[in-house]
Amino acid sequence: MRRLTLETVRVSGRIHHVRRFFSAGRQDAPQQVPKTDQQAAVRSRFDRLIERTPRFLRPTVAGLRQAPVTHVTAFIILHELTAVVPLLALAGGFHYWGWLPPYFTEAAWVSAGVEKFGRYFRRKGWISEKDETEVEERVKQAKAGKFEEQTISMWSDGKQGATSWVVEFATAYAIVKVLLPLRLFVSVWGAPWFARLVVIPVGKATGSIFRRTKS
Template identity: 40%
Template sequence: MAPSRALPRLPSRSHFFTPTRFSTRRFFSSTPPPAGADISARSRLQKFNDRLPRFLRRYTTPLLGAPTTHITSFLVLHEFTAVAPLFALFAVFHYSGWMPTLTSGEGGAFNEAVQRFGKWMTKKGWVDSEDAEAAKTASATGVNGDNSQLVTEQKGVKLVFEFAAAYAVTKALLPLRIVASVWATPWFARVFIGPLGRRMGRILRKRST
């Protein structure tokens, strides 16, 4: 009689029900990047990561060892989450006639944005230099949002304030934007960046032959 073979050992129930903590490392490989990786994109991510507050680096640091497609995807998504809310909020403030009254913590970003957008919109010819200076003076004196009679009287000042308020709110949403960009990075790399890179590679190979 042939000797009986031992049955394979089945894993215990605890193997299937072991709880795991959420971590961004499950999305990104910690192995070194492949040869020929895009050094420019990796360098941009490193500089961006160094500027982030410590509590946000836990989400972005694992990306430093991820494939280049993931790094590119994150950078694209981060830019999109900065530009799209900026113009969306500006449209809301402009067409609704309402703007938030910014707190003292947000005032620094608001005042900075008033100066930046005032100069930019003056160069574009959207507002006069007098309106840009009036907006700068008003923000320096603590006037902002819908509490300013100056904003309702001068359209150019109102335009600058609307862009500045949209910028301040978008900047305040940075933690949410970072988390959303990291979460969507693998999907965006798989659906858009990867196929686009392969297509561009085939085009370049055809041109070189």
């Protein structure tokens, strides 16, 4: 009876030791896989984008907060594409056909865009400071349409062609801004399939290339 009691105590002690070992292992193990720096950067950029979004459109975008990081990345890429592609296409179309929508140009919709692209063109040396001031004044006076007719030149490399590009890009910029709600809906709707078809395959291919170069 005494021998049985000693054996029982030894077995119980071992069991208790094993339980302590595995419980300590569970406590030391992380409860959640920490986010990588790249994922944190994507989330941070997404949060900044939401802050710049008008309040009435934020609920449309905020639903992606809990989405996988690949979906968030796809949304950011689509949001940029839906801005850059229409901007270039509209500006090129306005320059090619020599026409601007009067509703935008005469209603001072392009003022902010003219200042933005005027500064950019001047920094690049494509127009002078005098040209920048002139085009801003004409737009403020709601004469952008007439100004476009006077300065449009399809293949001109001179100052007149450059100043006409300022007005055309500014008008395209204003239209892209107006289309922001549609761009957000398209980006949110297309994020899952764009992540599946583009972001994830490209990420896997890039990762495999890096692994090969390291090895």
